[in-house]
Amino acid sequence: MSPLPRFHRLPAERRDAILGVARAHFAADGPETASYNRIIEAAGISKTAAYQYFDGRDDLLGAVLADVLDRLLAALGPWTPAAGPEDLWARLEAGTGALAVHLAAHPDDLALAARAVREADGAAGGWTGWFDALVTDGQRLGVIRTDIDRDLLVGATEAVLRAADTWALGRAADGPDVPDTGQVWRLLAGLWGGERA
Known part of the structure; x- marks a missing residue:
């Protein structure tokens, strides 16, 4: 799973901000229990916009995990x-x-x-x-x-x-x-x- 094309068209700073908020929620609440609605609210995006960026919670989690892996590889x-x-x-x-x-x-x-x-x-x-x-x-x-x-x-x-x-x-x-x-x-x-x- 990966974000929808519209997410990739966002400015890099906005994508990073959304992934940062989601990463914090998934880390704090756990990948299985973090609330999609709380994440998108904290990221400052409406439900309508969220579904234009991601197919749902699992899609957002997949994007966060891919970003974490990229960050780990960059550090390494x-x-x-x-x-x-x-x-x-x-x-x-x-x-x-x-x-x-x-x-x-x-x-x-x-x-x-x-x-x-x-x-x-x-x-x-x-x-x-x-x-x-x-x-x-x-x-x-x-x-x-x-x-x-x-x-x-x-x-x-x-x-x-x-x-x-x-x-x-x-x-x-x-x-x-x-x-x-x-x-x-x-x-x-x-x-x-x-x-x-």
Whole structure:
């Protein structure tokens, strides 16, 4: 599902404002229970206009989740081939660090991230595409093993990093101590069959 063409013709600022209001409601009330009527009222659009932009609540939720995924991918940045093993680890740390900073600063994205990623599974490129590019690059450089099915390695890498983000954000909420992210890199190195460069 995606917004109707008329929504795409709105000025970018207006589209962003509508999606921002909807994102806040879906994050606070839950994707299954947020009220479509409250969302459109808070966004300052009439019911008539709302149905010219979206086929209904599920269509609006789909637009919000797609936007959340775009925001997460923008924070993560594209994966580009690394010059060597040390560069791969540095890029991985920089990308996941930027994503963690984004999630800490945008709790609505954090609340909807798992659903946005889950609904994007199977889509070309996108979230899984980033991890696929990472694994491809790691295998090219000899950092990531090749004796395990690629899809399994991509999924396991994604799961470890998603768990690490949740863990790090939870630790950050507990106090000012920065969690030992070295544990995450050791865990990944073990999964990938080697040691961190």
